[in-house]
Amino acid sequence: MLTKAQNFRAGLRDGLPICFGYFAVSFAFGIQAAGIGLSIPEAAVISAANLTSAGQFAALGIIAAGASYLELAFTQLVINLRYFLMSCALSQRLAPEMRFAHWFGIAYGMTDEIFAVSCSRPAPLSPYYSYGLIAAAVPGWVLGTTLGAAAGNILPSVLTNALGIALYGMFIAIVVPPAKENRVVAGVAVLSMIVSAVFTFAPYLKTISSGFRIILVTLLVAGGAAWLFPIPDKPVKEDDHAA
Amino acid sequence: MRPEILAYIAVMALVTYLIRLLPLTLIRRKITNRYIRSFLYYVPYATLSAMTFPAILSSTGSMFSAALGFAAALFLAFRGKSLLLVAVCASAVVLVCELLLPLLPL
Numbered sequence: 159m160l161t162k163a164q165n166f167r168a169g170l171r172d173g174l175p176i177c178f179g180y181f182a183v184s185f186a187f188g189i190q191a192a193g194i195g196l197s198i199p200e201a202a203v204i205s206a207a208n209l210t211s212a213g214q215f216a217a218l219g220i221i222a223a224g225a226s227y228l229e230l231a232f233t234q235l236v237i238n239l240r241y242f243l244m245s246c247a248l249s250q251r252l253a254p255e256m257r258f259a260h261w262f263g264i265a266y267g268m269t270d271e272i273f274a275v276s277c278s279r280p281a282p283l284s285p286y287y288s289y290g291l292i293a294a295a296v297p298g299w300v301l302g303t304t305l306g307a308a309a310g311n312i313l314p315s316v317l318t319n320a321l322g323i324a325l326y327g328m329f330i331a332i333v334v335p336p337a338k339e340n341r342v343v344a345g346v347a348v349l350s351m352i353v354s355a356v357f358t359f360a361p362y363l364k365t366i367s368s369g370f371r372i373i374l375v376t377l378l379v380a381g382g383a384a385w386l387f388p389i390p391d392k393p394v395k396e397d398d399h400a401a
Numbered sequence: 402m403r404p405e406i407l408a409y410i411a412v413m414a415l416v417t418y419l420i421r422l423l424p425l426t427l428i429r430r431k432i433t434n435r436y437i438r439s440f441l442y443y444v445p446y447a448t449l450s451a452m453t454f455p456a457i458l459s460s461t462g463s464m465f466s467a468a469l470g471f472a473a474a475l476f477l478a479f480r481g482k483s484l485l486l487v488a489v490c491a492s493a494v495v496l497v498c499e500l501l502l503p504l505l506p507l
Contacts, residue, residue: 171485172484172485174485175484175485175487175488175489178488178489178492179488196406197402199402200402200403200406200410203402203407203410204410204413207410207411207413207414208410208413208414208417209417210417213413213417214413217409217413220409221406221409227408227409227412230409230412230413231412231413231416234412234413234416234417235416235420238416238417238420238421239420240448241417241420241421242420242421242423242424243444243448244421244444244445244448245420245421245422245423245424245425246424246428246441246444247441247442247444247445248424248425249424249425249428249429250428250431250432250438250441252425254429254430254431258426261422261425261426262422264425265418265421265422265425266418266421268421270448270449270452273445274445274449275484277445278484315462316462316496316499316500317496319461319462319466319495319496319499320461320492320493320495320496320499321492322460322461322495323457323460323461323467323470323471323474323491323492323495324488324489324491324492325488326453326456326457326460326470326471326474326491327470327473327474327487327488327489327490327491327492328484328487328488329449329450329452329453330453330471330474330475330478330487330491331474331477331478331482331483331484331486331487331488332445332449332484333446333449333450333453333478334475334478334479335478335481336446337446338479342443343443343446346443346446346447346450347446347447347449347450348450350446350447350448350450350451350454351450351451351453351454351455353451354450354451354452354454354455355454355455358455358456359455368456371451372448372451372452375447375448375451376444376447376448376451379443379447379451380440380443380444380446380447380448381440383439383440383443383447384436384437384439384440384442384443385436387439388435388436388439389435389438389439389442
């Protein structure tokens with residue numbers, strides 16, 4: 159059993175790659191935010207309050223157009239609905255006796271990346287581990303936004319390009335080890351990539367937004383795998399690295 | 402900071418936060434239904450894989466450097482390397498590739 163401080167430090171350490179990756183992505187967001195006429199504090203507050211990449215990029219277009227709050231709310235709902243699935247999955251990894259106040263902290267940090275890293279931890283998930291991840295990731299996200307909005311051209315593009323792959327590298331490092339041990343997980347991973355590619359390039363299907371595409375692929379592949387290969391009914395003990 | 406911009410930010414932050422919070426508050430105990438438990442078990446792997454591919458191929462300056470970074474990440478992940486090491490090495494491969502690529506007489 160790790161202490162709160164140990165869990166927090168482990169979260170900080172595992173959150174470092176998220177911090178780098180976020181810096182690169184939010185730097186690009188900051189540039190675009192300045193481009194539609196937002197001030198540096200406005201851009202920074204958007205990032206600190208939302209902590210969501212695709213949703214924030216989409217919001218810029220809506221704010222720039224002066225569209226209605228309803229349209230903004232609906233767009234965010236569609237793009238960010240995947241967090242709903244992630245929270246459902248994560249709810250099963252929390253200790254039942256955890257204080258409910260932690261829900262509010264964990265929910266704030268429910269991003270693709272923090273969710274991903276959380277799933278690579280043995281259950282039950284310590285909220286202090288989540289806070290460590292958040293404490294590492296959020297500064298990268300907000301600082302990148304601020305610098306991008308303040309001075310979009312201080313980083314050479316070759317450097318932001320290289321940082322752009324960091325988050326994906328992390329995703330791969332999370333999926334591969336359990337996929338090596340469990341053939342169904344490996345099948346789920348490979349099939350999800352194939353289906354995702356089909357949805358990205360095929361006529362008609364490619365018009366689906368990226369947020370919705372991820373939801374559809376997840377429902378199809380994880381749903382199919384659950385139907386064909388249900389996990390054992392009574393787990394002997396909590397799985398070490400799986401969701 | 403302009404009030405109309407703050408109102409936009411408040412609306413989007415509220416919607417996004419509620420999406421994240423509701424499942425945690427609504428699902429309070431372990432789900433016993435075998436199908437749903439299996440589904441939630443597979444969700445992270447399906448989601449992460451779908452987010453990674455093919456998006457990774459357009460995450461850098463060229464598809465070539467991205468493919469090399471992808472290969473490097475897969476290789477290191479198969480060797481069981483840490484999240485940080487895999488992420489940094491994938492970035493380093495892309496950086497070196499994009500620095501060298503313009504020098505090649507293609």
